[in-house]
Amino acid sequence: TQLLEQSPQFLSIQEGENLTVYCNSSSVFSSLQWYRQEPGEGPVLLVTVVTGGEVKKLKRLTFQFGDARKDSSLHITAAQPGDTGLYLCAGASGGSNYKLTFGKGTLLTVNP
Amino acid sequence: DTEVTQTPKHLVMGMTNKKSLKCEQHMGHRAMYWYKQKAKKPPELMFVYSYEKLSINESVPSRFSPECPNSSLLNLHLHALQPEDSALYLCASSPRPGLISGANVLTFGAGSRLTVL
Numbered sequence: 001t002q003l004l005e006q007s008p009q010f011l012s013i014q015e016g017e018n019l020t021v022y023c024n025s026s027s028v029f030s031s032l033q034w035y036r037q038e039p040g041e042g043p044v045l046l047v048t049v050v051t052g053g054e055v056k057k058l059k060r061l062t063f064q065f066g067d068a069r070k071d072s073s074l075h076i077t078a079a080q081p082g083d084t085g086l087y088l089c090a091g092a093s094g095g096s097n098y099k100l101t102f103g104k105g106t107l108l109t110v111n112p
Numbered sequence: 113d114t115e116v117t118q119t120p121k122h123l124v125m126g127m128t129n130k131k132s133l134k135c136e137q138h139m140g141h142r143a144m145y146w147y148k149q150k151a152k153k154p155p156e157l158m159f160v161y162s163y164e165k166l167s168i169n170e171s172v173p174s175r176f177s178p179e180c181p182n183s184s185l186l187n188l189h190l191h192a193l194q195p196e197d198s199a200l201y202l203c204a205s206s207p208r209p210g211l212i213s214g215a216n217v218l219t220f221g222a223g224s225r226l227t228v229l
Contacts, residue, residue, distance in 0.1 A: 031213045035220075042116075042202050042220035043155065050214045088154055092212035099168075100212055102154035 006103030014111050021106045023089035024071040032072045035088040079110045116221035118203050124227045133224045135186040135203030143209040144186040147202040162209035193228045200225050
């Protein structure tokens with residue numbers, strides 16, 4: 001069974017602060033997705049990383065895929081209240097083609 | 113159209129009721145999925161349809177019955193549910209079955225919030 005350990009599970013910060021969310025596994029993934037989900041809504045895809053060592057930027061969000069494709073991080077610069085939500089990482093591997101292995105999520109609250 | 117539409121948004125049902133959740137996409141996607149999500153937990157895969165055929169059933173109890181009438185529609189029929197089945201039910205689709213990758217990603221609907229009394 002593949003597991004994705006996501007940390008921290010909860011994070012409450014003030015507007016303007018920086019933060020990093022981590023997603024780690026002992027398994028290799030062919031790709032890893034990051035989603036953001038607001039209460040009562042479905043997850044919205046933020047980014048997909050596929051190449052080891054890849055870095056992608058989406059405005060104030062920076063995503064990195066580890067060289068060995070076993071881990072990923074999401075860094076948010078100067079967080080804003082609108083960044084509040086549940087951040088989920090999800091990995092896909094060739095062994096379970098149809099399945100995404102989800103991390104447990106990071107519930108982020110950015111206070112004004 | 114780049115959306116997955118789910119109805120109803122909210123559903124309250126008794127344990128003896130029969131109801132259905134509906135999911136629709138017009139993106140030409142040939143893989144569709146049902147996920148169950150409890151509060152503050154990640155989504156859990158229930159079923160996968162590939163080219164309108166059920167390809168994966170994650171040992172879901174038979175009180176949940178999926179149906180894929182055509183390539184755009186996915187239903188989840190509910191019968192004799194238990195209170196612990198209360199959750200957000202998410203539908204998703206992807207361009208094709210198989211490896212989830214940069215070119216073949218899931219698009220989720222907004223979900224149907226189910227409460228079983």
